[in-house]
Amino acid sequence: MSVNIPVTNKISPFLVFYLIHTMQVGVGMLGFQRIIATYAGTDGWISVLLTGVILHILMWMMYKMLAIVDGDIVTVHNYIIGKKATKIVCIPIILYFCLFAISVLRTYIEIIQVWMFQELETFWFALIYLLLVIYIIYGGFRTIVGIAFFSIVLPIYILVLFLFTVPFADFSNLLPIFDHSIGDILKGSRNMTFTVLGFESILLFYPFIKNPKKSHKYAHLAILFTTIVYLYICILTFSYFSENQLQKNTWPTLTMWKIIRLPFVERFEYIGIASWFLLILPIIAISIWGTSRIIKQVYSIRQRRSVLVISLLCLIGICIPTTRSEINMVTDLTAKIGFYFCYIYVPILFVATLIKKKVKKS
């Protein structure tokens, strides 16, 4: 059953930390505060913590499940329902990862169009971006991991720059704590899905980890780190904006950068948005690579070819939505599918794997 990957293609366990964290932190980070505040208000930071806890549980489930079958999501399906059924069941998963790449890249292009260059052509930018992504994927999985590593290490200074908002922040905005019902806080947590999606990519690259059992703690560390980063930004946002003002801003994180003024640069957003180029690069790369990997396993099509086709599909997908509301629809759809995939389908798979294991033993 298990998948054989040559040792030279495998990665060290600690790199899982970078992979999972990089997949989670993307364009969602630029605007998630408003979305969680619509329900949970300034108690939104509790939603962030709650999401963190749920993610830990899901991550534990996925590791358990993958350890049993010793493979990736295709192996899991093969294990439970057999090879033939897998061929059909995997289609939605392939589409989901494509959609994920599309919504991330389209949102990023939209941000460039709104904040920097109104005239930027979606098609040309997406084309160049995807060519770069294809180039990275052709370098092999280890190259992708390298990009993931740098996409975290290089822009990490941005976290410090958020402190520029502190002189204008009123931390009493966060009071009173628990002003909203548990239901509202849960809704806020649910609204945060798009922001934290990406951790499920472990289902794709698990077989590529050398000594996967050792990597388990790094995966949890990654989720912990993501939660801390989001919590930090959330608390600063809620104290910087008043509640109604926050609702007016589509990308609160970017609006917060407007206050930053350094002697050598008048507007920091330009540097920040440019840094995001690097930040989302591994997200797109891993999504497309993962999709092609599933296709290879299920339908035995060479990855080099399928990557091209998937990229083309993504390019078309990126060019279709043009207005804010259309783009919002795409991200909402991704969030919804992601929510059902991670929060409902994955636990079902987990339970099914456990049952199957029991059945096989007896």
Next chain:
Amino acid sequence: MKSIETILIMAIFTLFLSGCVEKEILDDINLIDGIGFDYVDGKKIRGTIVFPIFIKDKPPENRVLTGESLLKKEILQDIQLQAADPIVTGSMEVVLFSKELATKSGITELMDPFQRDPGVGSGIYLAVVEGETKELFEGKYGVRGNSTHISDIIDENIRNEDLPKTNLQIFLADFYSEGKSPFMPIIKKKSKDVVELTGVSFFNKGKLVETISSDKMFFFKLLVDKYSEGLHRVKIEEGEAAIRSIRSVHHYKLIKKNPMEVEVTIDVQGIINEFNGDKMYPNLERKLNKQFEKEINQECLALVKNFQEKNIDPIGFGHFVKTQIRGFDYKKWHESLYKDLVVKVKSNVEVTEAGVIQ
């Protein structure tokens, strides 16, 4: 071989991509750093923009252009007809509103483009002008251009003097907050080359409803800013002293809920800058402290009373009470609770040093 091909293809596309967006060269644009709005009649407003023109070895000259219109962007269009280069808002420093405009038609609609435009920073200063903004911009102040000079004045007064912290972000946060009303500094053209900060103006739903003069600003700052500095003159029998508060902290406390009662404690630590009496002695210092405390209590309370009468809340009592009570209802607050709120001010002044002479 393959990788070389990829690199080549990518290089070619980079060439295409650089042609995709419009270039903006610094010398070929009008980088406006100030904009002002004046009242014309019920419908129309007049906009004035100012941008510096840099000349070698000389301070920058101010170029002033005006246009009349209904919308801010239309004003820019109108002005564009008079300008040789495109007008760009990327390095805005100040936005001014004439007092007439702020009182009569309000500024709500004018605020929208400054939030919507990604090029405008959140740290710019807003101010109300006594008189016309056009006239103010036509003067010549400082060596770094008019707008920079005005923003420097406001900046300096926030950092070391009596003006509470303010900028576009703080104004907007208060503007949208249900428990706080926004304020702006007031400036005035004193002569051809002097601009002066004359006080603070208060807004209710985008309209200017109340102003205070600069001598009351010290007390307002004590109430609004958590930590503040400033200078105040205290008069006693033996003479007059200028006390600079070097560190002051305020604390709010909700002591009763029905009817609501808020206690404000203000701790001021100051030094004596100037004293025109005969001699300083410890007893005198205590006397100064007492007198200063009395004045703080009186003036602060008077400010609060005035705000309550005018139904504005620039100090943010609504916001404060909300942080203390779960399930707080702003509707009720605005209807009656704020008017009936009892505020008590307590202050502790401690003059620590009296300079280098006795």
